[in-house]
Amino acid sequence: MSFLIDSSIMITSQILFFGFGWLFFMRQLFKDYEIRQYVVQVIFSVTFAFSCTMFELIIFEILGVLNSSSRYFHWKMNLCVILLILVFMVPFYIGYFIVSNIRLLHKQRLLFSCLLWLTFMYFFWKLGDPFPILSPKHGILSIEQLISRVGVIGVTLMALLSGFGAVNCPYTYMSYFLRNVTDTDILALERRLLQTMDMIISKKKRMAMARRTMFQKGEVHNKPSGFWGMIKSVTTSASGSENLTLIQQEVDALEELSRQLFLETADLYATKRIEYSKTFKGKYFNFLGYFFSIYCVWKIFMATINIVFDRVGKTDPVTRGIEITVNYLGIQFDVKFWSQHISFILVGIIIVTSIRGLLITLTKFFYAISSSKSSNVIVLLLAQIMGMYFVSSVLLIRMSMPLEYRTIITEVLGELQFNFYHRWFDVIFLVSALSSILFLYLAHKQAPEKQMAP
C-alpha cells in the first residue's frame, strides 16, 4: 500500500519536472525558432525530468521521506530509464537528425542513422578500457558498465565547466570593478566604429562603380578560375579586376577591424551598466563577486593539494564541520539530528546551483552556435550533455554526504570505484582552470594592444 502512495508521489513529481523542462525548452531555448519536430522537445523534457528525479531521490534519502524499499526500487528504475535514454535514444536521434540535414542521404535516413549509432556505441565502449573503473566480474550489459562510462564523460564535462567557471568568475568580477568606463570612452569608440564604416563604404562605392563601368563596357568580370584562367589573366591586362581585388583586400581588413570595434563597444556598454548600479543591487553584486572569487581560488588550491598529496577526502564537509565544532569549540549538540539537516541544505544548494548554472550555460551556448538548420541536433546534444552531467553529479555528490546516506547510492550503483572519479575530477578541473587562466591572459593581452593601434 505504501508502495503505491510512494510511487504516485514520485510520478507526480516526475510529471512536474517534465512540465518544467517543456516550458524551459519553449520559452528559453527555442525562443526564436519554430518547433517543427516535437520529438526533440519530448526527449529534452524527459531527460530533464528523470535527471531531476534522481536529485529528488537523494533529498528524500537524506530526509527519510518515503519507504526505504520503494526508494530503492525507484532508484533502480530511474537509473535504468536514464541510461536507456542517454545511451540508446538520444544518440540515435542525434544521428537521425544529422543525416536528415544532409540532402544526399535523405532516402536511407534510418539506415545511416543506425550506422552512426553503432559507431557511437563502439567508441563509447572503447572509452571504458583505459580507465580503472571496474572490477572485471560484471557482465557486459550491466548497469555498472554503462554508468561507469557515462560517469567518466560526465565528470570530465563537469570538471571542464567548473574549471573554466572558477577562473572566469573572479576575472569578470575583477575586471568589472577595476575598470573605469566613462561615457567619453564609449563615444570615442563609437566614433571610430562609424569612421571605419565610412571608410568601408567609400571603398565599396568605388568597387560598385568600377563594376558598373566594366559591365557597361562589356567586360565580363570573372575571377581567374582554373589553370587556363590563370594563364590568361597573366597575358591579358584585366586592370579593372586587379584593382577590384586590391580594394577587396583592403575592405576585408577594414571589416575585420569594424567587427572588433563593435565587440569592444558592446563590452564597454556591458561594463558600464554593471558599474553604474551603485544601488543596493550593485553592492550586492560587489559582495557576491568577492565571495565567489575567494571561493574559486580556494577550490583551485584544494584541487592542487588533493593531487599533490594524493589524498581523496574520506569524510564529507558536514561531518568534518560538526567534528570541528564539537571538538574544538566545545559546543555540544545532537550530531545525528543536525548532520541530517545540514547535509540536506548543503546538498540542496549544490543541486540547485548546478542545475541553474548548467541551464544558463546551455542557453548561452545554444544561442551562440545554433542556426535554424542545426537547432534540433544541438538541442539533442545539449540534452545528452545535461543527462550525463546530472548522472555524474550524483556520483560526486556522494562525497558531500555523511556515511549513512551514501548507502543507497553505493547500493544502487554497485561497486564503482568512486575514488577514481574524484581524482579524475580534480585532475581535469586543474587542467581546465590552468588553461583558462592562460587563455584569459592571452585574450587580455591582445585587447589593450588593439586599443593602441590607430
Add this chain to the structure above:
Amino acid sequence: MASLDRVKVLVLGDSGVGKSSLVHLLCQNQVLGNPSWTVGCSVDVRVHDYKEGTPEEKTYYIELWDVGGSVGSASSVKSTRAVFYNSVNGIIFVHDLTNKKSSQNLRRWSLEALNRDLVPTGVLVTNGDYDQEQFADNQIPLLVIGTKLDQIHETKRHEVLTRTAFLAEDFNPEEINLDCTNPRYLAAGSSNAVKLSRFFDKVIEKRYFLREGNQMTLSPICWEMFSIWIPGFPDRKRFGAGTLKSLHYD
C-alpha cells in the same frame, strides 16, 4: 565617382534569415557562396538609377547596412547597434518564410529601429491602438522581404504568405518574397525588380526631393499593399490607416 549622392537603408531581421545573402544579391548581382555569421554591421553599396528611363534619370548610391543579431540580445549589444540607426532613409525588414517566429519578431525590430527616429509632432491622435500611435508618425519608407521561398511547398504558400499581413495595419509596407540563392527572382523586368526599384526611388525622393515638407503628390505613408500572390487584398485596412495618418500629417 564618390561624389554621387547617397541614401542609407537599414536591413533588419532575425539571425539566419538571409540578410547577408540578400544584400550580396542586391549589390553584386551574384549569389553569396559562403554565408557566415554577421558580427556587428556589414555594409554594401548599390548603384541605383533614380527614375530610370526618364529624362530626370540620376544615379545614386544606396548604402545597405546589414545589422546582425537578434531582437533578444543583451542590452549592451542593443545599445551598440543603436549607433547604426542614425539618419536612416529607408528600412528593409527581412523574415524567413519557413520560420514563423522571424516574422513575428519583425514587430520588435521595428520598435527598436523606429524608436530612434521618431520625430515628435504636436498633435497626438489616440485611437486605442498603441502601435499605430507610435508609427503614425513614421515617414521612413519600409519594405518587407520574405526569404527561402524555394523551401516552401506549393500548397502551403498561401498560408505562409499572409503571415506578414499584420504589418499592414501598422505601416503598410511593400512586400517581396524571394529566394536569395536564385538571381532570377530579381531579374530585370520581373515584378519583384520593379517593386524594389520603386522602393529605392521612394527612399531617394524622401531624402532629396521632399524636404520642403507638404508639397507632395501622394500621401507620405500610404503605400499600396501589393502582393502578387494575393490580388485584391482588402482595402479597408489601408484606407482606415491612411485616413488616420493623413489627418495626423498636418
